[in-house]
Amino acid sequence: MEKENLYNYLLLLGDNSMILGQRLGELCGHGPELETDIALTNISLDLFGQVRNYFQYAAEVEGKERTEDDIAMLRYEQQYKNALLVEQPNTNFAHVICRQFLFDVYHQLLLNELVNSKDETISAIASKSIKEVDYHFDFSSTWLKRIGDGTEESNHKAQEALNQLWRYSMELFKESTIEAWAKETGVGADLEKLKNAYLSKVKEVVAEANLELPVEEVMQFGGKEGRHTEYMGYILADFQFMQRAYPNMKW
Amino acid sequence: MRDARAEIEHILQSVHDPEIPVLSITDMGLIREVEKKGNVYLISITPTYSGCPAMDTISDDIVSAMNAENLQVEVKLVLSPAWTTDWITEKGRQALEKYGIAAPLEATIDKQALSGEGYKVKCTNCESMDTRMVSRFGSTACKALFQCNECHEPFDYFKCLK
Numbered sequence: 001m002e003k004e005n006l007y008n009y010l011l012l013l014g015d016n017s018m019i020l021g022q023r024l025g026e027l028c029g030h031g032p033e034l035e036t037d038i039a040l041t042n043i044s045l046d047l048f049g050q051v052r053n054y055f056q057y058a059a060e061v062e063g064k065e066r067t068e069d070d071i072a073m074l075r076y077e078q079q080y081k082n083a084l085l086v087e088q089p090n091t092n093f094a095h096v097i098c099r100q101f102l103f104d105v106y107h108q109l110l111l112n113e114l115v116n117s118k119d120e121t122i123s124a125i126a127s128k129s130i131k132e133v134d135y136h137f138d139f140s141s142t143w144l145k146r147i148g149d150g151t152e153e154s155n156h157k158a159q160e161a162l163n164q165l166w167r168y169s170m171e172l173f174k175e176s177t178i179e180a181w182a183k184e185t186g187v188g189a190d191l192e193k194l195k196n197a198y199l200s201k202v203k204e205v206v207a208e209a210n211l212e213l214p215v216e217e218v219m220q221f222g223g224k225e226g227r228h229t230e231y232m233g234y235i236l237a238d239f240q241f242m243q244r245a246y247p248n249m250k251w
Numbered sequence: 252m253r254d255a256r257a258e259i260e261h262i263l264q265s266v267h268d269p270e271i272p273v274l275s276i277t278d279m280g281l282i283r284e285v286e287k288k289g290n291v292y293l294i295s296i297t298p299t300y301s302g303c304p305a306m307d308t309i310s311d312d313i314v315s316a317m318n319a320e321n322l323q324v325e326v327k328l329v330l331s332p333a334w335t336t337d338w339i340t341e342k343g344r345q346a347l348e349k350y351g352i353a354a355p356l357e358a359t360i361d362k363q364a365l366s367g368e369g370y371k372v373k374c375t376n377c378e379s380m381d382t383r384m385v386s387r388f389g390s391t392a393c394k395a396l397f398q399c400n401e402c403h404e405p406f407d408y409f410k411c412l413k
Contacts, residue, residue, distance in 0.1 A: 035385060035386035035388070035396065036386075038386060038388050038389065038390070038396075039386060039387065039388035042388040042389075042391075042392050043388075045300075045302035045304070045392055046300060046301055046302050046392060047302070048302050049298070049300060049301025049302025049303065050301045050302070052301070052302075053301060053330065120331070121330075123331070124329075124330040124331030124333070125301075125330060127330075127331060127332070127333045128298075128301055128330050128331075128333040128334075129301060131333065131412055131413070132300060132301060132392075135387065135388075135410075138365075138387065139387060139388070
């Protein structure tokens with residue numbers, strides 16, 4: 001049981017990074033300018049690096065001689081535990097930046113807690129990842145301010161992105177059964193405790209970006225339990241194509 | 252442990268980072284530990300960034316270099332403690348600068364350089380301090396892209412990681 005819980009918790013941690021990484025990877029060669037293109041794919045690479053670490057460990061914990069690739073590629077949609085936020089589409093650059101920002105603030109807070117995880121490997125992965133995520137946050141918050149506090153049109157687009165994406169933010173803090181287990185055993189973090197820090201950080205940057213948080217938004221949940229938005233299937237169709245078409249293929 | 256490492260130090264020094272060929276993996280500070288069990292050398296290496304795609308190549312290169320000397324080896328990836336740019340040796344820093352990549356600055360100054368406030372990174376081409384950051388992310392995860400305002404040469408800066 002312990003083993004299964006740990007395995008599932010690793011999947012939950014990994015899936016967020018992986019699906020966001022995949023979304024950012026879609027932008028390779030399509031970024032609004034060369035430097036931003038490189039930055040977004042660099043962030044994607046960091047996220048996939050973290051996923052490899054989580055899933056290599058998950059494969060070891062599971063002990064069924066499966067590999068990180070099996071875990072990453074060969075699950076059904078309902079078995080992916082990522083939050084709805086990270087699967088939202090690359091509608092425009094403002095959406096890409098806003099999604100990244102809303103996730104980065106959470107990711108930083110979470111990793112800061114996971115550094116003290118009672119699980120040594122999770123603690124090591126977190127210590128490694130936090131240095132990278134600090135850069136992600138710098139990038140996304142700087143851009144959010146630049147777009148939000150830019151022209152009338154860029155401000156409008158950023159506000160529209162925030163209005164659209166904010167409804168997925170609180171799912172990050174809604175404790176799932178697996179996260180409750182992780183909190184109680186000291187393997188994971190207490191999400192409720194991170195929520196206030198998240199809100200104040202987000203509000204601070206959003207105000208500086210000349211934007212406003214939507215009020216009384218109805219929050220959306222379900223990703224952690226495998227109930228995804230319509231976008232998830234399309235992501236997986238792309239993501240899993242090679243492994244489904246040519247099982248066990250390797251680069 | 253030190254003996255085991257000393258025995259194969261010359262081999263490790265011959266293995267280079269495929270992305271930055273002037274740097275050996277020892278100068279990068281990637282070798283964490285060398286142990287010897289029987290005839291097998293157990294080498295622990297640590298990645299610079301989680302997603303560094305060079306790590307697989309580096310592991311393979313270590314194995315090939317060791318096998319070429321008829322030595323048996325196992326390479327293991329360790330994550331903790333996390334790599335920091337402080338582990339790049341003085342020789343490594345000089346090699347970086349010569350190659351055209353500005354070596355990492357101290358953490359506090361690095362922050363100023365990357366946020367465009369205060370300290371500037373020195374141009375690796377003409378040594379001018381009048382430079383600007385073009386992008387915080389460069390050709391690889393570990394670098395940022397700069398340009399010199401004097402000679403207009405673009406150059407990489409190896410970001411401080413602590």
